[in-house]
Amino acid sequence: MLARLGSHHIAAVAHRVVHGGAKYFDPVRVDAAVLADLKAYIPLAPLHQPFALEAIEALLATAPGLPQVACFDTAFHHTLPDVEKMLPLPYGAWERGLRRYGFHGLSYEFMSVALAERYGDAARGRTIVAHLGSGASLCALQGLRSVATTMGFSALDGLMMGTRCGALDPGAVLYLMEIEKLTLEQVGHVLYHESGLLGLSGVSSDPRVLLQQEAGNERVQAALALYVRRIVREIGAMAAVLGGLDMLVFTAGIGEHNAVLRERICRELAFLGVDLQADANATHAPRISSAASRVTVAVEPTNEEWVAAWRTASLIGRPCH
Numbered sequence: 001m002l003a004r005l006g007s008h009h010i011a012a013v014a015h016r017v018v019h020g021g022a023k024y025f026d027p028v029r030v031d032a033a034v035l036a037d038l039k040a041y042i043p044l045a046p047l048h049q050p051f052a053l054e055a056i057e058a059l060l061a062t063a064p065g066l067p068q069v070a071c072f073d074t075a076f077h078h079t080l081p082d083v084e085k086m087l088p089l090p091y092g093a094w095e096r097g098l099r100r101y102g103f104h105g106l107s108y109e110f111m112s113v114a115l116a117e118r119y120g121d122a123a124r125g126r127t128i129v130a131h132l133g134s135g136a137s138l139c140a141l142q143g144l145r146s147v148a149t150t151m152g153f154s155a156l157d158g159l160m161m162g163t164r165c166g167a168l169d170p171g172a173v174l175y176l177m178e179i180e181k182l183t184l185e186q187v188g189h190v191l192y193h194e195s196g197l198l199g200l201s202g203v204s205s206d207p208r209v210l211l212q213q214e215a216g217n218e219r220v221q222a223a224l225a226l227y228v229r230r231i232v233r234e235i236g237a238m239a240a241v242l243g244g245l246d247m248l249v250f251t252a253g254i255g256e257h258n259a260v261l262r263e264r265i266c267r268e269l270a271f272l273g274v275d276l277q278a279d280a281n282a283t284h285a286p287r288i289s290s291a292a293s294r295v296t297v298a299v300e301p302t303n304e305e306w307v308a309a310w311r312t313a314s315l316i317g318r319p320c321h
């Protein structure tokens with residue numbers, strides 16, 4: 001990487017760090033003490049946290065003077081009201097930091113900038129952003145701030161994902177461990193790596209592959225149907241929290257590129273006043289709702305790296321281009 005940059009001066013390195021725990025919200029310059037804190041959150045985000053921290057640690061060793069800034073996926077959801085943050089566990093859990101943090105915050109922060117630019121005040125109302133990538137979540141925004149989100153304490157909660165289960169009855173986890181005798185490690189592997197689209201279909205975590213094999217494969221059909229159903233259910237829940245819906249935005253790999261799944265999701269949302277314009281949806285146009293739709297439906301490419309770079313530049317006092 002350094003060789004590729006040649007003679008360019010590096011002012012700082014921005015990192016997307018998925019979990020900032022209860023301590024870190026604003027971007028922070030990472031030193032050995034901060035790194036040690038962030039390592040404590042590895043069990044809360046095992047698919048993400050270790051890899052970001054590995055990169056930071058390697059650079060701390062090779063270029064100790066180079067500012068490195070951690071930008072947190074959890075930060076954007078700092079505005080959630082307590083009623084969304086709290087988990088219905090014994091109160092001590094809340095005091096120990098067991099609560100809904102929410103993720104994909106860099107993506108939602110990007111949306112708060114991009115949607116305001118493209119739609120002005122129309123984006124400041126009751127908006128739901130669907131970040132559908134390998135991981136997937138929804139964020140309900142009011143005045144472009146997060147008021148509800150589907151991911152929780154870890155990036156396992158909420159929507160069904162490529163290999164992650166999403167929201168699951170905790171009783172199922174107890175059953176897997178107590179009756180089926182899975183160890184803690186095995187159950188973690190099932191929930192993070194062997195569930196979701198891959199687990200149900202037995203074919204792939206990628207909807208592109210599943211859509212190709214759907215005809216004649218009942219497990220693939222079931223996986224896609226549940227994937228869509230979970231999104232529809234959660235959009236209904238978010239709309240209830242918002243008291244209605246003005247704008248629905250699709251982003252990330254699947255949200256930006258998969259017109260078939262967008263169509264299947266939106267078809268179930270007619271009761272909210274969602275109506276797609278088929279050609280606009282097929283070509284991934286910025287606005288894919290029909291003129292008659294009561295809800296503006298948008299496709300907006302995300303850019304988490306831009307947010308991390310922008311935040312890092314602000315922290316170290318350099319302009320960001």
Ligand SMILES: Nc1ncnc2c1ncn2[C@@H]1O[C@H](COP(=O)(O)OP(=O)(O)O)[C@@H](O)[C@H]1O
Nearest residue numbers: 132133134135205206207208252253254257258
């Ligand atoms: N051109 C495309 N057409 C359809 N789906 C796509 C395309 N590009 C990416 N995807 C989908 O995006 C998903 C990955 O999303 P992405 O946001 O890149 O995830 P992550 O950042 O978590 O790796 C893949 O499952 C794939 O189905």
Ligand SMILES: CC(=O)OP(=O)(O)O
Nearest residue numbers: 103104133134135155
């Ligand atoms: C937090 C998370 O799930 O991120 P990703 O979608 O990139 O896996």
Ligand SMILES: [Mg+2]
Nearest residue numbers: 133134135252
């Ligand atoms: Mg992503």
